[in-house]
Amino acid sequence: MPIGRSTNSQGQRVLTKALLAIALVATTALQPALAYADPDSDFLKALNMYGIDLSVMMGHTITPQDAIELGHDICNDLHSGKSAEAETNEVYRIMPKITDKQAGNLVSAAQLTICPDTES
DSSP states (O other): OHHHHHHHOOOOOOHHHHHHHHHHHHHHHHHHHHHHHOOHHHOOOOOOOHHHHHHHHHOOOHHHHHHHHHHHHHHHHHTTTTOHHHHHHHHHHHTTOOOOHHHHHHHHHHHHHHHHHOOO
16 A cells, blocks of 8 residues: 555544544533523523513513513413413503513513423
8 A cells, every 4th residue: 555545544534533622622612601591691681682671661660680580470470371472461461661562572581581491
């Protein structure tokens, strides 16, 4: 067998091993970021993304912790069997300055971040 061919094959093995090592390092480096999630912070970010200011909609100051508790209350209702539509209607009813669309977005934000198991 020619020397060049053996070297090429050996070079390919070294390259393959190097690429596998890089892929392993990249996967390992990303795992902590993927494994860690903070649903409460994600819920607050989702409210911001949807442009939902609960203080304005409730007519009084709502702290981030109050907002998080509301998100958990929504999820508790959904876990108890209430439909997302019924929960949206209740949110719309209890918040004096919220629109129907914002109420739906609020329920969706809770579902996407705090209780994704309730999404259908």
